Amino acid sequence: MKRMLSTGLLTGLLAFGAQAQIYSWTDADGNRIFSDKPHPGAETIQLGPTNTVEPPPAPAMRDTSRNASESNERTSAPYQHMSITSPADDEAVRSNDGDLTLRVAFDPPLSSNHLLRAEISGELSSQGIPGTGQAETSITLSNLDRGTHQISAVVVNARGEELQRSSPITVHVQRTSLLQPGRQGGGQAPQAPSARPAPNVPGGGN
Numbered sequence: 001m002k003r004m005l006s007t008g009l010l011t012g013l014l015a016f017g018a019q020a021q022i023y024s025w026t027d028a029d030g031n032r033i034f035s036d037k038p039h040p041g042a043e044t045i046q047l048g049p050t051n052t053v054e055p056p057p058a059p060a061m062r063d064t065s066r067n068a069s070e071s072n073e074r075t076s077a078p079y080q081h082m083s084i085t086s087p088a089d090d091e092a093v094r095s096n097d098g099d100l101t102l103r104v105a106f107d108p109p110l111s112s113n114h115l116l117r118a119e120i121s122g123e124l125s126s127q128g129i130p131g132t133g134q135a136e137t138s139i140t141l142s143n144l145d146r147g148t149h150q151i152s153a154v155v156v157n158a159r160g161e162e163l164q165r166s167s168p169i170t171v172h173v174q175r176t177s178l179l180q181p182g183r184q185g186g187g188q189a190p191q192a193p194s195a196r197p198a199p200n201v202p203g204g205g206n
Contacts, residue, residue: 078114081107082166084153085136089169096176098143104153104166109135114163119152120144128156146175 023042024034034045086103087093093100102118110116110131117128118139129139141151153166 077164078111079106079108079155079164081105082153082155082164084151084166084169087169087171090172091169092172092174094174095144098145098173098175100141100144100171100173101138102141102151102153103136103138105136107135109133110137110155114155114157117154117156119154119165121149121151124154144173146173146177148172 022034022036022045023039024032024045025039025042027033033039035042083105084102085105087100104116110133112131112133114131115128116131116137116139118125118141120141125139125141127139127141129137131137139153149171150168151171152168154162155164156162
């Protein structure tokens with residue numbers, strides 16, 4: 001036990017490095033003793049330079065709360081339910097001017113920090129409807145071409161980053177074509193050709 005204490009003392013003394021003078025001797029029981037106090041017959045222990053290790057620089061503090069909030073907003077869906085309620089999927093809609101109104105339902109209601117937009121056949125519309133806490137809102141798409149379109153409702157934040165989108169629906173837009181009879185010449189119906197005057201009739205041009 002005494003030897004263990006002596007070794008522990010040496011370890012502690014070594015921590016002082018060159019600042020402390022260390023003495024060593026052997027006691028009557030043959031135990032090696034180390035001390036920073038002089039002792040008759042003790043020898044002086046010469047200590048080498050103490051090895052030091054510089055700690056790594058502390059990392060710069062960052063505002064992780066904002067980064068975490070933005071990351072959570074982008075990765076977590078803010079709405080448990082979001083769907084287009086009108087028109088129905090695979091519905092044919094007649095609109096001679098090409099305008100189409102989408103109705104979209106939300107649960108919870110559309111946040112005032114979010115904007116509702118529509119994606120038509122892979123292209124995001126420029127128009128957006130801001131949230132006002134409404135559970136259902138509508139957005140009108142203008143001048144859609146005749147034919148079939150795949151449409152999704154998309155929610156973005158104030159930075160324009162997409163947060164969530166609805167399942168797409170397929171809509172068939174029907175518009176009157178200019179090639180249809182009666183649509184040429186400014187939309188006027190074609191006029192019947194003038195009848196030729198009967199021969200030998202006064203005023204018939206003979």
